[in-house]
Amino acid sequence: MSNRLNVAPNDLSAFWMPFTSNRQFKKAPRMLVAAKDMYYTSSDGRQVLDGTAGLWCVNAGHCRPKIVEAIAEQAAEMDYAPAFQMGHPKAFELANALVGIAPEGLNHVLFTNSGSESVETALKVALAYHRVRGEGARFRLIGRERGYHGVNFGGISVGGIVTNRKMFGTLLTGVDHMPHTHTPGQNQFTRGERETGGDLATELERIVTLHDASTIAAVIVEPVAGSTGVLIPPRGYLQKLRDITKKHGILLIFDEVITGFGRVGTPFAADYFGVVPDIMVTAKGLTNGTIPMGAVLVTSEIHDAFMQGPEHAIEFMHGYTYSGNPVASAAGLATLETYKDEGLLTRGAELGKYWEDALHSLKGLPHVIDIRNLGLIGAVELEPIAGSPTKRAFSAFIKAFEAGILIRTTGDIIAMSPPLIVEKSHIDILIGKLAEILKTLE
Numbered sequence: 001m002s003n004r005l006n007v008a009p010n011d012l013s014a015f016w017m018p019f020t021s022n023r024q025f026k027k028a029p030r031m032l033v034a035a036k037d038m039y040y041t042s043s044d045g046r047q048v049l050d051g052t053a054g055l056w057c058v059n060a061g062h063c064r065p066k067i068v069e070a071i072a073e074q075a076a077e078m079d080y081a082p083a084f085q086m087g088h089p090k091a092f093e094l095a096n097a098l099v100g101i102a103p104e105g106l107n108h109v110l111f112t113n114s115g116s117e118s119v120e121t122a123l124k125v126a127l128a129y130h131r132v133r134g135e136g137a138r139f140r141l142i143g144r145e146r147g148y149h150g151v152n153f154g155g156i157s158v159g160g161i162v163t164n165r166k167m168f169g170t171l172l173t174g175v176d177h178m179p180h181t182h183t184p185g186q187n188q189f190t191r192g193e194r195e196t197g198g199d200l201a202t203e204l205e206r207i208v209t210l211h212d213a214s215t216i217a218a219v220i221v222e223p224v225a226g227s228t229g230v231l232i233p234p235r236g237y238l239q240k241l242r243d244i245t246k247k248h249g250i251l252l253i254f255d256e257v258i259t260g261f262g263r264v265g266t267p268f269a270a271d272y273f274g275v276v277p278d279i280m281v282t283a284k285g286l287t288n289g290t291i292p293m294g295a296v297l298v299t300s301e302i303h304d305a306f307m308q309g310p311e312h313a314i315e316f317m318h319g320y321t322y323s324g325n326p327v328a329s330a331a332g333l334a335t336l337e338t339y340k341d342e343g344l345l346t347r348g349a350e351l352g353k354y355w356e357d358a359l360h361s362l363k364g365l366p367h368v369i370d371i372r373n374l375g376l377i378g379a380v381e382l383e384p385i386a387g388s389p390t391k392r393a394f395s396a397f398i399k400a401f402e403a404g405i406l407i408r409t410t411g412d413i414i415a416m417s418p419p420l421i422v423e424k425s426h427i428d429i430l431i432g433k434l435a436e437i438l439k440t441l442e
């Protein structure tokens, strides 16, 4: 036992890192050791401008005092309270605060610990909702190609990323997928929403006809697909999905894990597109990335359908040890206050044009085949190196880190989503440095 304490603290082998090329990383690690507002500090003492809000989550910038203090105070006052058949005030306060900023009609909240768990929770609510209403034959879940809904079994089943699915057996049964909305050759370098492609939503009608509406529980989509490279929906597409789902009694789930909390210039993407789902999945920005937490918001119609039977009976057999954890709830409350105090949930609308112009100034640089943007999200797609997909963008990522900017890559797409406190001067640095890097890529 005792010599376990002798393991060298900087031995990198024990931690099997997530979504990482472990062997490559451990040969040349990139370590972050501190953060403040828009900047990380690397282990070699450099300032690195955060162009990705961590992983799309640090929307208010790093180490914000109000959030830090709320976490410290709650940890000292009451670290944990049992989540089942017991409560503590802050979880209720946070649920109310969330409902207060959510699109009209999403009135009830289930807490989770991550985006992946929020997705599983949403899918389970959808299946159970139909069942408690006597429509248990609605067992099918419809996702979309190039959708990312986290890494748990439900999420990878409805998700549409082959590399995330192919290793893991049969996944959930009863799942089908709509085509993705990315139409290269038609829409390159579009600013904001794309004009063509909205009719792709009618593919859902084809799937409904194939399976019959009476077997379909829910459709899940990201309003803007983030992880597969910032795919902005064509104009009218989400409204069409809403119309079709409503017509057939199918629930519509928006996965707003990335798009929630101001990322597209409105509190949620549902607000931006003017389309309200039946269930909304959130995480990430809920606590500004500080303490793991997610939340699933549902309509009263869904919630109330469960509130039947004897009162002593548990209405929904689901929950996590840390659902509504006190420290996470305190972090969430302080985060929502910070967003409100600083107008961050709509700041993306104010800065969106500057961001868009800056991003599109990269058009014409070597290998750039598309640029996409919405709110404070942006993507620069590179032509892959023949026979070595992902290599060119990954090399941009490494060079960017060395040059003092943090970007993210997925395939050969560079995705950026700075904290919402970003200033124009930060955008100039980020895009300026990226331009220089793009000029040097093989």
Ligand SMILES: Cc1ncc(COP(=O)(O)O)c(C=O)c1O
Residues within 6 Å of the ligand: 113, 114, 115, 116, 117, 119, 148, 149, 150, 151, 222, 226, 227, 255, 256, 257, 258, 283, 284
């Ligand atoms: C749209 C979407 N859903 C779900 C998830 C999964 O969230 P987590 O990594 O917190 O499980 C992500 C993560 O990036 C996401 O982008």
